Amino acid sequence: MSDSRTQAASQETTAWTTSGYLMLGLLIVVFVLTAARILGFASGNPTDADVPGFLAGIFFGPVLFVLIAKGFYMIQPNQAAAITMFGSYRGTDRSHGLRWVWPWMSKNRISVRANNVVSEKLKVNDLRGNPIEIACNVVWRVSDTAQALFDVDDYKAFVYVQIESAVRSIGSRYPYDDIEHQEVTLRSHHDQINAELRTELNARLILAGITVDECGLTHLAYAPEIAGAMLRRQQAEAVISARRKLVEGAVSMVEMALNQLSEKGVVELDDERRATMVSNLMVVLCGERDAQPVINAGTLYQ
Structure with missing residues (x-):
């Protein structure tokens, strides 16, 4: 059973907004009509019956102008705006450019760039x-x-x-x-x-x-306190690994050499001569320096 205090995850939705350019045109129209009404009333011969209409026009015109002007906001490319109304989330607008929303709604911009x-x-x-x-x-x-x-x-x-x-x-x-x-x-x-x-x-x-x-x-x-010791350990492990590989290769080469000598009948080797040849080959193959050959003019037992 889940805890009732667990917070539910929010989820992004698309907010209702409109193009700011359309509302900008409406704002210009309201401004022109309000200015024309004021100029017309001032230049004409108004009667007492025209005064209430004039007062209503000059009151609602600026109020409408302010309400429209307060709803504009700008979104850059790869930017979004979360729309809230009185603390309630109403959606997110991801359309960049000049935008417009009801003036009583708040806009929280957030970058969605990398x-x-x-x-x-x-x-x-x-x-x-x-x-x-x-x-x-x-x-x-x-x-x-x-x-x-x-x-x-x-x-x-x-x-x-x-x-x-x-x-x-x-x-x-x-x-x-x-x-x-x-x-x-x-x-x-x-x-x-x-x-x-x-x-x-x-x-x-x-x-x-x-x-x-x-x-x-x-x-x-x-870490610096063990770097030196671990470096020596890595070097030792690398040397051991290389030696193991070298010995494995040398053993396979010695085995191949003895098998071919026996199969082709090049030389007959007893156990002692075989052991000596294996020892000599291992020294040559596993030594770190070049081997110096020693010519034996006699026999193996002299």
């Missing part, structure tokens, strides 16, 4: 508990003006807070780097991490009517 935010560098503990520094870039825009204006207090501040929360969540969900376990890491799987960050941001910002178009990590590094 915004670019680069978050601050945050210190987060990754999945292994190592402190790292992480930051991201987010491109976002307002997709529902009603939610952005009425469901959160300040939608821009809400975006900044949720970006920080999402970055911390992603940073603690994966290790910075991991060679041994072949896991998804922050450093090696950028596309997957960025896609998951965008999905989480959209889920967090839907309350405010915000859509994230693009996001990605802009900074990722170990």
Whole structure:
């Protein structure tokens, strides 16, 4: 059973407005008619019966002029105006240009253009508990003006807070780097991490009517206090990985060489000579320096 205190989400609707150019023409007509009535009354010979009509004309003419003039407002491209009447939401106008609405209605302008935010560098503990520094870039825009204006207090501040929360969540969900376990890491799987960050941001910002178009990590590094130690660890892991690959290749090459020598009958090797050849080949293939050949003029046992 849902809580009765839960706030219902607002939803953007289209407000009733009209072109401001049409109302501008009407405003000019009212001004001309009012001015003509005043000039005509002043230049003619009015009677007592004409006075009430004149007074009504000069009263309602300016009042109508002010009411029409108060209803004008301007909307720039990629901008919207939320229309409210006495605190009640009446819809959103997204038509740019000179617009007009009833003068007793309020207009709250809001930008629907794309915004670019680069978050601050945050210190987060990754999945292994190592402190790292992480930051991201987010491109976002307002997709529902009603939610952005009425469901959160300040939608821009809400975006900044949720970006920080999402970055911390992603940073603690994966290790910075991991060679041994072949896991998804922050450093090696950028596309997957960025896609998951965008999905989480959209889920967090839907309350405010915000859509994230693009996001990605802009900074990722170990915290300064462990950067040196982790660099040495990365170097050691890289050396071990390279050595493992080198040994695997050397073993396969030695096996291939012994098999071909036996199949083609080039030389007959007993167990001791085979072991010696394997040792020599492994030294040549795995050594970091070029091998210096030693010519044996005798036999293996001399």
